[in-house]
Amino acid sequence: MNYARLTIALGLAALTAACGKKAETPVAAETNQASPDAAMSGDMGNMAMAPSATSAIKAKGHGTVKEIDKAAGTITLDHGPIPEAKWPAMTMAFKAAPAIADAAKVGDKVDFDVTLVGSAGEVTAIQKQP
Structure with a gap:
């Protein structure tokens, strides 16, 4: 088992070196995965993650409702x-309580409050823009 891990680690180091990037310590796959039902798109190449998977960040955002799945x-x-x-x-896609989902409809321009933990978030308040 340790031989397999060493082989994988060396292979990853070689691939990383071939790309001209500095090798990083391997991270367990389960700590880097998003929820399978999370829908995200856009340029996330320069996206930094929250400092810790257990630290909650309160944030505000502006956007357009694309889909509501009650x-x-x-x-x-x-x-x-x-x-x-x-x-x-x-x-x-963000988690949202039923009251949040009922307060908006697809196509609405909204201001929203969100609580972020790791790469997931929950909309805690939403207000339709005039």
Whole structure:
């Protein structure tokens, strides 16, 4: 088992060196995965993650409602940059309580409050823009 890990680590180091990038310590796959049902798109190449997977960040955003899935308890927003999280503009599904989902409809331009933990977030307040 240790031989397999060493082989994988050396292979990753060689691939990284071949790309001209500095090798990094391997991280367990389960700590870097987003929820399989999370919908995100946009240029996330320069997106920094929250400092810790357990630290909650309160943030505000502006965007357009793209989808509401009441069964899954999510709202998909095409939002502008969120500086508190160091996120660029993107389209992303957030958790949302039923009252939040009921307060908006697809196509609405909205201001929203979101609590971010790691790369996931929950919309905690939403207000339709005039």
